[in-house]
Amino acid sequence: MTLLYKLARTAAAVTMALIAGTASAQAVSNAEPIKIGFTSATKTLLGSQMLKGAQYAMTQLNAAGGVLGRKVELVVYDTALNPAEGSNVAQRLVTENKVKFVAGEVSSTVAFAMIPTFKRAGVLYMAGIPKHPDVTTKGYDRLFRLNSTTEMDARALKPVLIARFPGKKVALFNENTDFGLDGRKHLKAIFNEPGQIVFDETYDISQSDFNAVVTNMRRSKADVLCITGTNPEHYGNVIRMAAEIGFKPSICLMPGILYPGALKITGPAAEGAVSADIYVPSLDNPVNKAFVEGYKKAHGDEPDKSVAIGYESITLLAAAMTAAKTVEDPGKVAEVLKAGTWQTPRGGVRFAQDGQANGAYALLTVRDGRIAVSK
Known part of the structure; x- marks a missing residue:
């Protein structure tokens, strides 16, 4: 039984709590929260759904005691599918917000615009939905991607x-x-x-x-x-x-x-x-069942793939920080992410050395107005 799965079964986490050996929710430290940058096209369907997944993860983590006894706080920016705005947001996250970890984003073009700033600052960047293959071919060892490529x-x-x-x-x-x-x-x-x-x-x-x-x-x-x-x-x-x-x-x-x-x-x-x-809410594994049940209870509907990716991005960063025993060293956290298999709603996720996550596919067909998994 993996660390992530054991914690998914705790009373505080209807989904993955992901924090090994953390204190109870009442014992969260008064120390400064861990700030994680999160970029998204928040006015689009995909962007807003991905943000909901990330916020749900943050709520679950903080309810379970945070990360290494500190609460998690998302610093959210809307990049509006605009590369120029993405570049501006990246600068603000690094210079104004002093973040060391960033997740999210919808557009590959926007991701390309942000990566140089994150690389110069040594930020660990976990891209969410961008799909262009070149996103993870920048020769930067702190760059990750959760979605599949075209x-x-x-x-x-x-x-x-x-x-x-x-x-x-x-x-x-x-x-x-x-x-x-x-x-x-x-x-x-x-x-x-x-x-x-x-x-x-x-x-x-x-x-x-x-x-x-x-x-x-x-x-x-x-x-x-x-x-x-x-x-x-x-x-x-x-x-x-x-x-x-x-x-x-x-x-x-x-x-x-x-x-x-x-x-x-x-x-x-x-x-x-x-x-x-690579993700549908009907996937049959314990972590996904807990995730879907908890999200439905919180939001009244099933999570789609963009919700799941937003959720994964924050929970995986939290789990890797916990395993690395640091919230200050993105390089060490990146090494830990690449060293393990992480149990997520879609199943076991491993990252290649270029930061690309693996993915198994389900064939989908629209049937009677719903998305159905085809055999």
Whole structure:
């Protein structure tokens, strides 16, 4: 039985408490709290959900006695999916807030903008949702990523797409960001028969009017619409609008972007959509069952993958600080993170030497308006 799992069973932690040998909640020290920076696009669905997961983790940790007897405090900034704002936030976290640990973020492009500042300051940075493979190829030993990469995603989904859509005409619609363009590259490699791709456009992350795009999609007479995008608000509206004008192709979404909140936007137009992901709330392991039960009790709904990643980012940092017996040495905490297997809601997580977390995939299909795990 692992350290994390034993603590997940304590009375104070409906989910993972993660703190070995800490005092009771009443005995938390009056010392300064441990400040962990947390960046997110808080006005987006994914960003707000990830922040809720991180805040839930903080609440659970503090209820169980904090980390090494000190409370945890999140220093939250909204990066608004804007690289310039991300760079500014990174500077503020380092110079004004004096943090040594940062977690979160939605956009790969924003993460790229923040990493140089964190590297210069020696900050341990645990990226949450950014998926571009190059996020963890910066040669910095205090850089981590919890989400899967687009490359990992393409390997997982490729056999499914080839088997399900042989010879079908495909429309590609991808976000014009590092993440979206990398997804587009992988989709073009999968649908590589001559003339198979009949529509191929990108959209800006600030775009809100998709009427002309959807009309052109319909004219392409594509059988399948494949999308890579950060915000469910974007792709959800495109799928819904397409159905409203009578364009109802099969839908494929690059792994990691199919969220329950998106189905509230698409309505029945997403029925049958296929994707995959590294976390779903139905995963059958003790830590996840405790996490889902506790989160539902606190928030009234099931956690999605963005909630789980926000939660993991804070609980894993806390567990590694506890194991390293320091909240002041990011280098030592980074070494501890890479040395162990950490039990989280998605199962056992290990970090490669470049900081990338492993991930097993579940194949997902939208069925009766819900995200279902396919066998």
